[in-house]
Amino acid sequence: MHAPDGEQNGEARIESRQTSISFDIFTLFPGMFSGPLDASMLGRAREDGVLSVRLHDIRQYATDKHHVTDEPPYGGGGGMVMKAEPIFRAVESVLSSSWAVGPVPPADIPVILLSPQGRLFSQEIAQELSTKRCVALVCGRYEGVDERIRQHLATDELSIGDYVLTGGELAAMAIIDAVTRLLPGVLGDPTATVHDSHARGLLEGPHYTRPRVFRGWEVPEILLSGDHAAVARWRREEALRRTFERRPDLLSDADLSVEDHAFLARLLRERGSVQGRG
Ligand code: SAM
Numbered sequence: 001m002h003a004p005d006g007e008q009n010g011e012a013r014i015e016s017r018q019t020s021i022s023f024d025i026f027t028l029f030p031g032m033f034s035g036p037l038d039a040s041m042l043g044r045a046r047e048d049g050v051l052s053v054r055l056h057d058i059r060q061y062a063t064d065k066h067h068v069t070d071e072p073p074y075g076g077g078g079g080m081v082m083k084a085e086p087i088f089r090a091v092e093s094v095l096s097s098s099w100a101v102g103p104v105p106p107a108d109i110p111v112i113l114l115s116p117q118g119r120l121f122s123q124e125i126a127q128e129l130s131t132k133r134c135v136a137l138v139c140g141r142y143e144g145v146d147e148r149i150r151q152h153l154a155t156d157e158l159s160i161g162d163y164v165l166t167g168g169e170l171a172a173m174a175i176i177d178a179v180t181r182l183l184p185g186v187l188g189d190p191t192a193t194v195h196d197s198h199a200r201g202l203l204e205g206p207h208y209t210r211p212r213v214f215r216g217w218e219v220p221e222i223l224l225s226g227d228h229a230a231v232a233r234w235r236r237e238e239a240l241r242r243t244f245e246r247r248p249d250l251l252s253d254a255d256l257s258v259e260d261h262a263f264l265a266r267l268l269r270e271r272g273s274v275q276g277r278g
Pocket residue numbers: 113114115116117138139140141142143144145158159160161162163164165166167168169171
């Protein structure tokens with residue numbers, strides 16, 4: 001069992017985050033990023049200088065006349081493979097020129113290859129990345145990238161889920177979004193992310209807003225009580241209930257208090273008696 005830690009743990013994690021982050025994106029389709037990075041909180045974070053995104057068109061780093069960035073695979077088979085050379089040249093020249101003007105040596109910048117074969121991206125990895133000043137993201141296309149990029153350039157490989165996208169751009173956007181919202185000031189309330197689903201091993205409980213009654217469906221009475229302690233306990237129990245029902249696998253890593261364990265034991269007993277009756 002983990003020690004119950006109230007808000008302190010969450011605040012400590014927030015403090016270890018950077019106040020700003022810079023992403024270097026290597027892609028064949030830089031145009032895909034406008035829109036998602038301009039709107040709402042990410043747009044504001046960019047305006048405020050919390051988030052900076054530099055888009056690098058890999059094609060510009062192909063030195064041949066036709067700027068070729070992909071070739072058929074050795075050994076045959078369908079599809080095209082992204083060539084190693086333009087990607088190496090793009091990443092190495094951008095990271096070393098950033099070092100000339102910026103505070104982070106290239107060796108300290110994670111170079112993350114987006115790939116359906118990578119580590120599964122999670123809230124924990126988002127938190128880990130939110131402690132970095134600069135992150136490089138390499139977006140693959142077609143059949144993927146030449147294996148030597150994976151072996152000798154990337155320092156990490158991340159997947160956003162067990163499915164295959166046409167390219168790494170949407171995965172890069174998901175990562176930028178999840179990491180940026182963890183930075184101080186992006187969400188307004190600096191503790192907001194502490195209660196999020198996956199932040200501390202639990203799913204978040206339900207939310208309600210006006211009107212109090214909608215089509216005859218009422219907001220739980222306790223939320224209108226004004227009793228802050230009772231509301232906090234209800235929210236905790238609903239988060240436990242939701243996690244127990246939907247993602248019981250998460251509970252083994254959650255920070256659980258003695259009261260939480262007692263509540264979960266009650267849920268288990270209730271489930272047992274329902275199954276017994278069935
Ligand atoms: N042939 C590859 C395979 O089976 O592993 C899939 C290549 S996919 C069509 C093209 C590119 O999309 C990949 O190189 C990667 O950059 C990106 N991609 C696809 N699915 C992804 C995922 N789940 N997470 C992150 N990136 C993904």
